[in-house]
C-alpha cells in the first residue's frame with residue numbers, strides 16, 4: 296500500500312497482457328531496488344475489453360523471466376476511477392492516447408496526466424509497438440524500451 300503523500304502511476308496498452316504489464320513490472324522492480332516502492336501505487340490496465348481476467352502473454356512472461364523481473368497481473372480495463380485517482384497514466388502508442396483522452400474528456404474531475412511512456416525514452420523511440428502478432432524479439436524490444444523509459448520516469452518523479 297502506497298504511503299500517504301506518495302505518487303501513483305498506471306501503465307496502459309490495448310489488451311493489458313503484453314506491453315503494460317511489462318512496464319508495470321519493470322517500474323515496480325526499479326522502485327523496489329531504489330527503496331521507494333512503498334511511496335508508489337503502481338498498476339496497469341487496458342483500453343479494451345479483449346483480455347479481461349487473463350494473465351500476461353506467455354512470450355512476455357518468458358522475456359521477463361530471462362531478465363529476472365517478476366510479473367504477476369490479471370488484465371483489467373481502465374476505469375473512470377483510474378482517471379480520478381492516478382497521478383500519471385502512461386500509455387504505449389497513439390491509439391492508446393486517443394482512447395484515453397476520449398475517455399478522460401467525459402470525466403469532470405480527471406486528475407491524471409496522460410502521456411506516452413515513450414516520451415521518457417533517452418533514445419527517443421516515442422512509440423512502443425504492439426507485439427501481439429510479433430516475435431520473441433519484439434517482446435525483447437518492448438522490454439528494452441520500457442526499461443529505458445521507466446528509469447527516466449522514476450528519476451524525474453522520485
Ligand SMILES: N#Cc1ccccc1-c1cc(NCCCN2CCCCC2)c2ccccc2n1
Nearest residue numbers: 309310311312313314344345346425426427428
Ligand atoms: N485489434 C487489434 C490489433 C491490431 C494490430 C496489432 C495488434 C492487435 C491486437 C489484437 C489483439 N487481439 C486479437 C483481436 C481481438 N478481437 C478484436 C475485435 C473484438 C474482439 C477481440 C490483441 C490482444 C491483446 C493485446 C493486444 C492485441 N493487439
